[in-house]
Amino acid sequence: EVQLQASGGGSVQAGTSLRLSCAASGFPFADFTIGWFRQAPGKERERISCIRSKDNALYYHDAVKGRFTISSDAAKNTVYLQLDSLKPEDTAVYYCTADFWFTTCSQGNNMDYWGKGTLVTVSS
Numbered sequence: 001e002v003q004l005q006a007s008g009g010g011s012v013q014a015g016t017s018l019r020l021s022c023a024a025s026g027f028p029f030a031d032f033t034i035g036w037f038r039q040a041p042g043k044e045r046e047r048i049s050c051i052r053s054k055d056n057a058l059y060y061h062d063a064v065k066g067r068f069t070i071s072s073d074a075a076k077n078t079v080y081l082q083l084d085s086l087k088p089e090d091t092a093v094y095y096c097t098a099d100f101w102f103t104t105c106s107q108g109n110n111m112d113y114w115g116k117g118t119l120v121t122v123s124s
Contacts (some may be wrong), residue, residue: 002026004034004115014088020081020095020118027113029072030054034079035105036070038092039049039117048094050105051079059106064090072084086122093117 008020022034035050049070053119058070069082083090097111104111 002098004096004098004113004116006118007095008096009120010103011023011116011123012086012088014122014124016045016086018083018086018120020083020094020120022115024077024079024086024096024098025114027098028045029077030074032098032100033105035058035059035097035099035111036079036081037095038090038120039095040092041079041087045094045095047105047108049081050102052102057102059102061123064096083120086120088122088124093119103123 003025005023030053033050033052036048037045038048039045051070051072053072055106067085070119072079095117096115098113099111
């Protein structure tokens with residue numbers, strides 16, 4: 001059974017940082033792509049970042065390039081998303097997702113597996 005457990009959300013001030021974690025199980029971690037998506041109130045869901053551990057393939061949405069950093073720890077089957085220089089517009093529910101194909105994530109298509117989200121609230 002595929003499980004994706006996101007954690008690390010919270011309420012912070014603009015300009016500060018958070019680190020989200022996604023603990024994955026039930027599939028070959030290195031071969032799959034883990035993606036972070038987010039959905040803000042009243043807005044469409046958007047992909048933020050993707051990583052495939054076996055070749056370190058990476059993707060970042062333009063809105064977060066230079067501020068967010070995705071990384072993985074294959075020994076722990078965990079992917080991290082470091083959120084720096086947070087802005088109020090980063091407020092959203094962040095979801096950890098997984099799919100075999102990297103392009104599914106990088107192109108913003110519907111990932112096969114979704115975990116429950118973690119809420120990030122950034123106040124000005």
